[in-house]
Amino acid sequence: MTGPALRIEDRDDFVLATLDRPEKRNAIDRAVVDALHELCADLESRPRTLVLRGAGGSFAAGADIAQLRERTAADARAGINTRAFMRVHALPMPVIAVLDGYALGGGAELAYSADIRIGTHALAIGNPEPGLGIIAAAGASWRLREIVGDGLAAEMLLAGRILTGEEAHAAGLITHLHDDGDTAFEAAAAIARRIARLDPAAVQASKRxxxxxxxxxxxxxxxxxxxxxxxxxxxxxxxxxxxxxxxx
Known part of the structure; x- marks a missing residue:
């Protein structure tokens, strides 16, 4: 399965989904959201481990600001990004995010929806949404505090603090830190292969x-x-x- 926004590859032991808008630093637009829903529908019916990564040296630099600027109160209540990321988080098998370069705003919130996050020294992750006149409403306000604790979550969400790869690793936001995106991806693939050797029913029960x-x-x-x-x-x-x- 291949699309203009999200490139999907079946790697036998896992499914690899690559955010593929490098000219926009993989900003998450409506096409990406629609592709995520299509991918989730497949993984809900045929459960497999999912590995998420971004093309061109960044995971996702945020939501597409040009589209966000035109969204209204009705769009906010519809939870366009929120519902897609919730569906990713609820997938029956584990989701592993490979985080390199920018993972900001909506990109960070997609990363928070993963079960396991692997990063690089070049990572910059956080939620600068209030600087754009909005809040981080697609998962950060409830997931981030569970991952890094109330204090750091408050600083990231209220003061716009952006974490480096080293800081994210120290905070437990990522569990592995690598020199570059390729080695980070290989680490994610190794985890996915390890999961594939386990009983799928037991893995799914453990996730629930x-x-x-x-x-x-x-x-x-x-x-x-x-x-x-x-x-x-x-x-x-x-x-x-x-x-x-x-x-x-």
Whole structure:
């Protein structure tokens, strides 16, 4: 599947989606949003790990300002970017974002919707929206504080602080820091390949449990575990483990 805004490649162990508007530093416009919805529909029906990256040395420098300038109150209430990023976050299998160069505004919020974020030393990530007369309303106001804590989230959202790759790594916003986009992508691909060796049902259950509110635990954990305990794949994998152990 290939589009003018989002290039999709099936890499066997994962699906790679590349934001491909390098002349605009991959600014997220309506075409990107529509392509994300199309991609999510496919991954909802055929769950696979998703790796997101940007072309040309940046992840995404923000939403498309020319389009944002023309949007009205009705567009804001429709949550054009918000609903797309929520759908990415809710995908059944893990989402890994490779963050190089600019990941600002809507680009940062798309990054926050990933489960795992890998960055580079060249990364600049944050939410400067108030400088443009708007707020970060596509996920940052609730996701960012869960990732980096209330204090740093407040400084990023209220004072427009932009984090470097090193600062993002220290804050836990990214879990791996690499020299360039290619090595960061290879690290993401290695994680995706590791996920592919696991039981997909167990990975999906783990993601559901991880994303559940505190009030749902331990009820949701036990319900998910009960399903897995009776699965043929659990018995197959545990039998294989015990047989390998006996052969040592």
């Amino acid at each position: 449990v991880l994303g559940a509110p505190r009030s749902a635990h331990p009820r949701i954990d036990l319900a998910e575990q009960a399903i897995l305990f009776d699965s043929p794949e659990k018995h197959r994998r545990m039998t294989a483990f015990l047989e390998r152990k006996q052969q040592r």
